[in-house]
Amino acid sequence: MTDDIRSEILLHVNGRTHRLSVDNRRTLLDALREGMGHTGPKKGCDRGQCGACTVLLDGRRVVSCLTLAVAADGAEVTTVEGLADDGELRPLQQAFIQLDGFQCGYCTPGQLCSAIGMLAEHAAGWPSAVTADISPDGPAPELDAGEVRERMSGNLCRCGAYPSIVRAVLETASREEVTR
Amino acid sequence: MKEFAYHRPSQIREALTMVVGNEGAQYLGGGTNLVDLMKDGVEMPTRLVDVRHLPLDGVRAAPGGGLVIGATTTNSDAAAHPEVRRRYPALSQAVLAGASGQLRNMATVGGNLLQRTRCAYYADPSQPCNKRSPGSGCSAITGEHHNHAVLGWSDHCVATHPSDMAVALAAFDAVVRYETLDGTHEIPLSEFYLPVGATPQHETVLPSGALITAVSLPKSAVSPRSQYRKVRERASYAFANVSIAAALDVHEGTVRSARIALGGVASCPWRARVAESVLQDGAATADKFRAAADAELSAAKPLRDNGYKVTLARNLIEAVLTELAARTK
Numbered sequence: 001m002t003d004d005i006r007s008e009i010l011l012h013v014n015g016r017t018h019r020l021s022v023d024n025r026r027t028l029l030d031a032l033r034e035g036m037g038h039t040g041p042k043k044g045c046d047r048g049q050c051g052a053c054t055v056l057l058d059g060r061r062v063v064s065c066l067t068l069a070v071a072a073d074g075a076e077v078t079t080v081e082g083l084a085d086d087g088e089l090r091p092l093q094q095a096f097i098q099l100d101g102f103q104c105g106y107c108t109p110g111q112l113c114s115a116i117g118m119l120a121e122h123a124a125g126w127p128s129a130v131t132a133d134i135s136p137d138g139p140a141p142e143l144d145a146g147e148v149r150e151r152m153s154g155n156l157c158r159c160g161a162y163p164s165i166v167r168a169v170l171e172t173a174s175r176e177e178v179t180r
Numbered sequence: 181m182k183e184f185a186y187h188r189p190s191q192i193r194e195a196l197t198m199v200v201g202n203e204g205a206q207y208l209g210g211g212t213n214l215v216d217l218m219k220d221g222v223e224m225p226t227r228l229v230d231v232r233h234l235p236l237d238g239v240r241a242a243p244g245g246g247l248v249i250g251a252t253t254t255n256s257d258a259a260a261h262p263e264v265r266r267r268y269p270a271l272s273q274a275v276l277a278g279a280s281g282q283l284r285n286m287a288t289v290g291g292n293l294l295q296r297t298r299c300a301y302y303a304d305p306s307q308p309c310n311k312r313s314p315g316s317g318c319s320a321i322t323g324e325h326h327n328h329a330v331l332g333w334s335d336h337c338v339a340t341h342p343s344d345m346a347v348a349l350a351a352f353d354a355v356v357r358y359e360t361l362d363g364t365h366e367i368p369l370s371e372f373y374l375p376v377g378a379t380p381q382h383e384t385v386l387p388s389g390a391l392i393t394a395v396s397l398p399k400s401a402v403s404p405r406s407q408y409r410k411v412r413e414r415a416s417y418a419f420a421n422v423s424i425a426a427a428l429d430v431h432e433g434t435v436r437s438a439r440i441a442l443g444g445v446a447s448c449p450w451r452a453r454v455a456e457s458v459l460q461d462g463a464a465t466a467d468k469f470r471a472a473a474d475a476e477l478s479a480a481k482p483l484r485d486n487g488y489k490v491t492l493a494r495n496l497i498e499a500v501l502t503e504l505a506a507r508t509k
């Protein structure tokens with residue numbers, strides 16, 4: 001076994017395959033931003049605490065600042081740049097614009113990716129910490145403002161646009177859950 | 181960050197041979213704790229062995245009627261699993277009370293058990309800390325310790341274990357399964373974490389290089405009637421000040437069985453066996469619940485700035501038991 005400190009990896013980002021040689025220390029966030037020019041995911045804390053770097057990894061939302069690029073070898077990555085369908089903004093993105101779901105916009109790429117991942121989790125019937133009855137035999141948890149706030153609590157917004165973010169997510173939840 | 185090699189074995193034996201006997205080698209789960217600590221310069225592995233491509237994913241029924249949760253099952257999948265929600269609801273709630281949606285999608289069950297303390301001095305290599313640098317002293321005892329331990333600490337370390345999941349596992353008598361080159365081993369969670377004593381750097385009984393493969397939950401009549409509640413400094417996305425996992429079986433006003441574990445109060449999930457024995461076969465009343473809490477917490481030794489945790493723990497025990505008792509009538 002050779003203990004190389006670099007690796008050759010493949011990443012499928014927004015439908016395009018990239019072959020990269022990375023230092024094993026490289027995070028997925030840095031690989032996306034600096035290696036591949038995807039500057040949508042933002043570096044807020046670089047410590048898993050703010051959610052600005054959220055991307056979808058094989059369809060699930062993760063923080064890319066604590067994901068090693070080498071550990072994502074072979075995965076499908078979706079960044080905010082890949083959310084729109086052929087240049088057509090999806091309902092959630094339009095709602096963020098119409099309802100002022102941001103001010104400075106720094107947290108927005110993470111909020112959008114996180115919300116898309118969160119809606120898929122909800123559609124799959126996952127409960128949250130505020131779901132009153134988590135029994136799998138009862139009805140699936142309804143999305144309301146409390147549920148959205150809890151499920152999106154991993155995304156901080158320094159501008160405090162939370163009320164509009166919650167509205168934008170609620171407004172488009174049913175449409176996003178079917179178009180996905 | 182120090183340079184390191186990365187390996188992605190697909191067989192357990194292969195993974196073990198990559199780590200056993202290599203001081204710089206560490207397993208990598210979701211990386212949500214390890215990569216964070218590598219950025220701090222607290223952890224400096226020279227080889228990472230990724231466990232997530234080993235055949236250790238998923239939840240399955242155990243022969244005796246319990247459940248086995250594979251070590252690489254993500255926190256999200258464990259919490260959403262129908263049988264976990266149906267039979268061990270407090271476990272689902274505990275996992276959902278931890279971290280964020282993104283982090284739970286990354287974090288594994290094995291990594292969650294082995295996550296390190298959130299004591300800020302531990303994460304700062306410029307400060308004395310016996311857990312990180314044995315013999316250097318404990319900065320927290322006289323420093324910032326409002327969220328440190330009130331039970332079972334020693335003069336060498338007053339840190340708490342941060343896991344929510346492990347608190348529920350402790351209440352349910354979970355067993356940790358692990359693999360060494362000698363074979364498969366099992367240890368009850370209640371014996372998995374070591375008392376702090378004079379060696380806070382040694383947190384568990386796991387031999388060096390051992391690979392956690394699963395956590396098993398024994399069949400239990402009381403576990404379906406359980407609840408997890410966490411008190412923290414924000415409504416969401418913060419570590420516990422105090423948390424509780426409790427299960428209660430009441431029949432005609434009498435406690436047939438009670439299970440209680442507390443989080444945020446000690447170096448490991450604190451199984452409240454004194455309170456449980458006070459409750460056993462007694463009346464299911466608020467007075468009795470309070471007496472049980474008091475009996476357990478008589479052993480508490482709060483630090484200068486965390487006496488509030490004793491009150492909080494007492495109130496949580498009483499409140500959650502009262503709710504569980506009301507539900508079973």
Ligand SMILES: Cc1cc2nc3c(=O)[nH]c(=O)nc-3n(C[C@H](O)[C@H](O)[C@H](O)COP(=O)(O)OP(=O)(O)OC[C@H]3O[C@@H](n4cnc5c(N)ncnc54)[C@H](O)[C@@H]3O)c2cc1C
Pocket residue numbers: 047048049206207208209210211212213214215216231251252255277278279280283286287288289290291292293294295342343344345390391392393417418419420
């Ligand atoms: C911002 C933030 C907030 C958080 N909030 C909470 C919270 O509120 N409640 C809570 O409980 N947790 C919280 N966490 C912690 C989180 O739950 C843990 O980081 C996570 O569970 C660790 O799992 P992992 O798979 O990512 O472990 P890793 O970081 O990959 O590994 C942790 C340790 O376990 C070892 N390891 C991993 N798998 C195995 C195995 N199979 N066998 C042997 N050793 C292994 C690794 O070598 C390492 O030493 C938070 C984390 C962050 C970053």
Ligand code: SF4
Pocket residue numbers: 297299300301302308309310311312317318319320321336337338339380
């Ligand atoms: S409480 Fe423990 S972890 Fe914190 S400074 Fe003291 S020895 Fe280190």
Ligand code: FES
Pocket residue numbers: 042043044045046047048049050051052053054063064065066
């Ligand atoms: S930059 Fe990744 S969570 Fe803050």
Ligand code: FES
Pocket residue numbers: 101102103104105106107108156157158159160161
């Ligand atoms: S819009 Fe500025 S941080 Fe959220």
